[in-house]
Amino acid sequence: MKLKLSFILLLLLSLNLSLLAKSHKPEHPKREFRAAWIQAVNGQFQGMGTEKMKSTLISQLNALQASGINAIIFQIRPEADAFYPSSLEPWSRFLTGQQGLAPNPMWDPLQFMIDECHKRNMEFHAWINPYRALTNLKNGLVSNHMYFKHPEYFVKYGNQLYFNPALPENRDYICKVVTDILNRYDVDAIHMDDYFYPYPVNGVDYPDEDSFFAYGRGFKDKGDWRRNNVNLLIKQLQRTIRETKPWVKFGISPFGIYRNISSDPNGSQTNGLQNYDQLYADVLLWMREGWIDYVIPQIYWHVGHPRADYATLVKWWAENTGDCPLYIGESVMNTVENADPSNPSKHQLDLKMSLLRSYPSISGTCQWPASSVVENAGGYSDILKQNYHRYPALIPVITAIDSKSPDKVKKLKPVWTKDGYLLFWTAPKAKKEMDKTVQYVVYRFEKGEKINLEDPSKIAAITRDPFYKLPYNNGKKTYYYVVTGLDRLHNESKAVKCKVKL
Numbered sequence: 001m002k003l004k005l006s007f008i009l010l011l012l013l014s015l016n017l018s019l020l021a022k023s024h025k026p027e028h029p030k031r032e033f034r035a036a037w038i039q040a041v042n043g044q045f046q047g048m049g050t051e052k053m054k055s056t057l058i059s060q061l062n063a064l065q066a067s068g069i070n071a072i073i074f075q076i077r078p079e080a081d082a083f084y085p086s087s088l089e090p091w092s093r094f095l096t097g098q099q100g101l102a103p104n105p106m107w108d109p110l111q112f113m114i115d116e117c118h119k120r121n122m123e124f125h126a127w128i129n130p131y132r133a134l135t136n137l138k139n140g141l142v143s144n145h146m147y148f149k150h151p152e153y154f155v156k157y158g159n160q161l162y163f164n165p166a167l168p169e170n171r172d173y174i175c176k177v178v179t180d181i182l183n184r185y186d187v188d189a190i191h192m193d194d195y196f197y198p199y200p201v202n203g204v205d206y207p208d209e210d211s212f213f214a215y216g217r218g219f220k221d222k223g224d225w226r227r228n229n230v231n232l233l234i235k236q237l238q239r240t241i242r243e244t245k246p247w248v249k250f251g252i253s254p255f256g257i258y259r260n261i262s263s264d265p266n267g268s269q270t271n272g273l274q275n276y277d278q279l280y281a282d283v284l285l286w287m288r289e290g291w292i293d294y295v296i297p298q299i300y301w302h303v304g305h306p307r308a309d310y311a312t313l314v315k316w317w318a319e320n321t322g323d324c325p326l327y328i329g330e331s332v333m334n335t336v337e338n339a340d341p342s343n344p345s346k347h348q349l350d351l352k353m354s355l356l357r358s359y360p361s362i363s364g365t366c367q368w369p370a371s372s373v374v375e376n377a378g379g380y381s382d383i384l385k386q387n388y389h390r391y392p393a394l395i396p397v398i399t400a401i402d403s404k405s406p407d408k409v410k411k412l413k414p415v416w417t418k419d420g421y422l423l424f425w426t427a428p429k430a431k432k433e434m435d436k437t438v439q440y441v442v443y444r445f446e447k448g449e450k451i452n453l454e455d456p457s458k459i460a461a462i463t464r465d466p467f468y469k470l471p472y473n474n475g476k477k478t479y480y481y482v483v484t485g486l487d488r489l490h491n492e493s494k495a496v497k498c499k500v501k502l
Helices: 002-023 052-066 109-119 168-184 207-216 222-244 274-280 283-291 310-320 332-336 349-356 369-372 376-386
Strands: 031-039 072-076 125-127 132-134 154-157 160-163 188-191 248-254 326-331 343-347 362-368 409-417 420-428 439-446 459-463 467-469 479-486 496-501
Touching: 031 052, 031 125, 031 369, 052 109, 052 369, 052 376, 072 109, 109 125, 125 168, 125 343, 154 222, 160 168, 168 188, 168 222, 188 496, 207 222, 222 283, 310 326, 310 349, 326 332, 332 349, 332 369, 332 376, 349 376, 362 369, 369 376, 409 496, 420 479, 420 496
Parallel strands: 031 072, 031 362, 072 125, 125 188, 188 248, 326 362
Antiparallel strands: 132 160, 154 160, 409 420, 420 467, 439 459, 439 479, 479 496
16 A cells, blocks of 8 residues: 555656646746846945946946846835935935935936946836835935925834825825826836835834724725725826836836735745735735736745745745736845755755746746845856856737737848948837837847747847947858847847848
8 A cells, every 4th residue: 555655646746747847948038037126225325426326336237237137126216205306306315315415416317227227228127115205214304305295194103104005195196206207217117116004013003093084984994995095006006107108017026925825725835924914915906907017026035934935935926926927036145045955055046946937927037136146146146147047038028018019120231331340220110109119139040050039049139229240250151140129018020131141
């Protein structure tokens, strides 16, 4: 009987491994979201000065680009303030060291980052914190802060100040801030992280009894009412973005646990703080209703964590996000500080990447924090360069926004110039912004080689320029170059081919 049972268990294990192998993505996927968060609220730029901060950001972006990162999520509104000139909110203390004090010499960090990211063919996601107005009540606020215009809009809790999520005036104001950003800046996405209702202070309830009395009609449960308040903001923000710039994405990076199985039979086998119950963020509803365009759960734990196991949570999110694009938020330091259970001599990056790429519904990662990638903690950046990000990757298409490909490029031809041998082409005409070609992919194939545009190792460049410098040698070897166009949502056009002797 024992032999028979052992045989059955071995068979099941073999079947599971077989299914896992079949679901594995290509070793080097052509499309993958490879992002990193650059935060400001930690004070890394505070009082740094214009030129020093510019050089620091350029250095970080160069290192991230070399690591294969193709999207930057940059914090521009840590506490109802701004990393850009704004008529609505004061300059951030996390920029100049004093709230309301403009940088000197004057510059616009938001525009600078957009330009530098796009120069490197990275997406730029503008990261805002919607409700937080003060990280510490001791810091105080400048006189033109929204708090002094409408103190009744705010709530003090846990030594911090927050916009009251119950008030429709606050939802309108947050949407007004986002509209201002969209109208003035060419961002690729609006991004919010896990700060909705604040993380609970032990034994202290959030002080919104008066608001519940005024606005809570129809709700018997305060938790349901709080969740509805956040739902209303998410829905209104999504509508605001679509009406202002329909190609701009809206993404959320929630805390890594939606609900524990002890609270919900459909929850994860975890035992920790919950989005739904403590932060009042019903992320599954937002994905199901199409109110957000991507989700990046912060799964900052390690494989084998006793209360929030990484593998358990990755599997749960992979199985519960439906059609919403899913990327996984990675803690660089947690990964390199914990050993692979099956190989204690190495950390967990290889193990985690293997897990991620075993799920078809997971389309990429976001690294926290970007500085740890830049510093190559535990050889993290080296491993990305040498293996997982060895070849370029296009950003995944979000078909819910746009699935129409742009027209193919025109007049592709090689030309000798004073700057060398260049491949030139022209952009196709487009009447609508959504149809415009904004980037190009240049592929290179040897003579006789099958032209396979799904092979990222054949990508010679991803560029915003309508030209590419050819690596001329002696003109005796034949190559085929293929150029495609990408629109704002990374839909790819049909290919145009050109034979060149290099």
